[in-house]
Amino acid sequence: xxxxxxxxxxxxxxxxxxxxxxxxxxxxxxxxxxxxxxxxxxxxxxxxxxxxxxxxxxxxxxxxxxxxxxxxxxxxxxxx
Numbered sequence: 167x168x169x170x171x172x173x174x175x176x177x178x179x180x181x182x183x184x185x186x187x188x189x190x191x192x193x194x195x196x197x198x199x200x201x202x203x204x205x206x207x208x209x210x211x212x213x214x215x216x217x218x219x220x221x222x223x224x225x226x227x228x229x230x231x232x233x234x235x236x237x238x239x240x241x242x243x244x245x246x
Contacts, residue, residue: 169193170222172213172233181213181229183237184223192216196237203237
């Protein structure tokens with residue numbers, strides 16, 4: 167199952183989503199954000215970690231405009 171982590175970028179304070187996997191030991195996180203605008207090593211702190219898609223959607227909504235729109239759009243279906 168996919169796992170999501172929201173990280174705060176050191177220099178800008180922007181919040182970016184990282185996608186990983188749930189494991190028996192916890193969860194993993196990718197090395198680059200979903201939007202590809204933040205690297206893992208630019209992380210100041212985690213806002214949340216190891217959330218499934220539904221939980222991540224709710225937490226991102228709570229954090230409001232600081233969350234990267236490109237990252238959060240990955241949590242929603244796009245109909246064409």
